[in-house]
Amino acid sequence: MTNQQKSRTLAGIAGIVAIATLLSKLVALFRQQAIAAAFGTGIAANAYNYAYIIPSFFLILLGGVNGPIHTTIVSILEKRSKQEAAPLVESITTLVSGVLLLVSIALFLSADGLIYLVGPQLSQTAHAIAAEQLRIMSPMILLSGLIGIGFGTLNTANQYWLLSLSPVLSSITIILGLGILYLSVGSQIISPAYVAIGGQVLAWGTLAGALFQWIVQLIVQWRLRLGTLRLRFDFRSPGVQQAVKLMAPAVFASGMLQINLFTDYFFASGIPGAAAAFNYANLIVQTPLGIISNVILLPLFTILSRLADPLEWHNLKSRLRQGLILTALTMLPLGALFAALAMPIVRIVYERGAFQQDDSQLVASILVAYGIGMFVYLGRDVLVRVFYALGDGETPFRVGVLNIFLNVLLDFILIKPFGAPGITLATVGVNTISMLLFLGILHRKLHGLPLRQWSLPILGLIVSGFTAGVSSWGTLWSLQHFFGSQGLVLLLLQTIASGLVGMGVFALLATRMKLPEIDFLVARLTKRGAGSQ
Known part of the structure; x- marks a missing residue:
């Protein structure tokens, strides 16, 4: 295959992933x-x-795209024929399913105590509802492993559309459940008598979505002859042993990030509505971040896995720089706009029905903090993928352990002066330190990275992003000063205008830096149709 054909193939993959992920994220936002x-x-x-x-x-840990099971399966199956893949997938599925079935049962039996652990300051009513919801959703532990294996298997078969589109099912089932509940009880859904019922609908809808997601993957997997539900206990085969060796530390390393979420919610349990506000703000951020993450990381990880040989490290470094600069080019302006336009964005997206102005203020304050950290969030993920591609799951694990203690410390320090946004700022701090540590370790592991050369364009893009954010905020302030901010249509137009000004300022400043990644990004956007042929 020529370089031009490879480029077109990657562009085609990116186009499929972008469209499918966009649809998935939009449905999730509607949910x-x-x-x-x-x-x-x-x-x-x-x-x-x-x-x-x-x-x-x-x-997220086991069933997510770019999660440790997904990346482990991709790394192993990329080096094997289709005939070897099916029995290997079945053996891994049998092993993972047996372990996770036991975990699901344990979760069901210990739901009440676990809610006390993660939310010690919840009210009695909230605690009872949460414990019941957790019991309903406990089978998702088993489903998460099966979904992760399906993602990895289908990734190697180039079924990128399904990887990005299947999460839509989880959103649809929740929306349908809420719709049925609303038709049954109308506006009484928020009354105390129906709060518990509404909570159950959320839990059952979430479980049904995960189940349908796995079934759809399984059907495609069967058709491609990449494994069935057959129980296979060939756990001592080299492929299974390699999977366990790579997967175990990777699971623990990625789990460190999710353990930090437990810490965040523990500290935030005394702030009314904080957990829901985190979720609302996070969904706004994840809509564009998830699309860009999949577009950058899915094709990039496949490429990195093929460049793990020391003879290819020069190309590996080049791809790593490309991933980091593309992350900065996309995340810095988006983060600046989220921080500058947080309040109108939240009002436009959520402020209706039971969601009122006080809710908007809480969610907007958290969205500002999320916007500040978008670049380091995705940049850290890019670096972690390099370690996985090199077959090194221990380093992310060790850094993850350090991050747990660091996150507890920063949560404790920042929640008092900043409240709920302080929890998000603590996460930003952890991700920043992680990214710097990973760069330092890779610098030694790959016998030197041109860090000073890479830092200059990234610093330039940070300054450009900050300038874009200030420009957006200034434009919004001016428009609201002269025209007010009442009415959804007016607020939407003001937000769009302010965002365009910010993006224009960033584009003007960034293009003056003459980075090759800018040309690559522009070419991908303008020639995506040709590249997907």
Whole structure:
């Protein structure tokens, strides 16, 4: 295959991933709008976020795209024929399923105590609802492993559309459940008598979505002859042993990030509505971040896995720089706009039904903090993928252990002066330190990285992002000063205008830096149609 054909193939993959992920994220955003309109930041929504901590922990950790199971399966199957893949996938599935089934049962039996652990300051009503929701969602632990294996298997078969599109099912089931509940009880859904019922609908809808997501993957996997539900106990085969060796530290390393979420919610349990507010703000951020993350990381990880040989490290370093600069080019302006335009964005997206102005203020304050940390969040992920590509899962694990203690310290320090946004700022601090540590370790591991050369364009893009954010904020302030801010249409137009000004300023400043990654990004956007042929 020529370089031009490879480029077109990668562009085609990126186009498929972008479209499918965009649809997935938009449906997820609509789901969150439905939850916000029904419950606001009230008891049912807040309890659901505490109950969902553990299922989401496993779903992200084990079942997520770019998660440790996904990346491990890709690394192993890329080096094997299709005939070897099916029995290997079945053996790994049998092993993972047996372990996670036991964990699911343990979670069901210990739901009440676990809610006390993660939310010690929840009200009695919120605690009871959260414990019931957690029992309902406990089978998701088993499903998360199966979904992760399916993602990795289908990734090697170039089924990128399904990787990005299947999460839509989880959102659809929740939306349908809330719709049925609303048709049954109408506006009474937020009354105390129906809060518990609403909480159950959220939990059952979430479980049904995960189940359907796995079934869809399994059907495609069967058709491609990449493994069935057959129980296979060939745990001593070289492929399974390699998977365990790579997967175990990777699971623990990625789990460190999710353990930090437990810490965050523990400290925030005394702030009414904080958990729901984190989720609302995070969904706004994850909509563009998830799209860009998949577009950058999915094709990039496959490439990095092929450059793990020391003879290819020159190309590996080049791809690493490309990943970091592309991350800065996309995340810094978006983060600046989220920070500068947080309040109008939240009002436009959520402020209706049970979601009122006080809810908007809380969510907007958290969104500002999320915006500040978007670059280091994705940049850290890019660096972690390099370690996985090199077959090194221990280094991310060690850094992850350090991050747990650092996160506890920063949460404790920042929650008092900043409240709920302080929890998010603590996460930003942890991600920043992690990114610097990973760069330093890779500098030694790869026999030198041109860090000074890389830092100059990144610093230039940071300054450009800050300038863009100030420009957006100034434009919004001016428009609201002269025209006011009442009315959804007016607020939407003002936000769009302010965002365009900010993006224009960033584009003007960034293009003057003459980075090759800018040309690459522009070419991908303008020639995506040709590249997907």
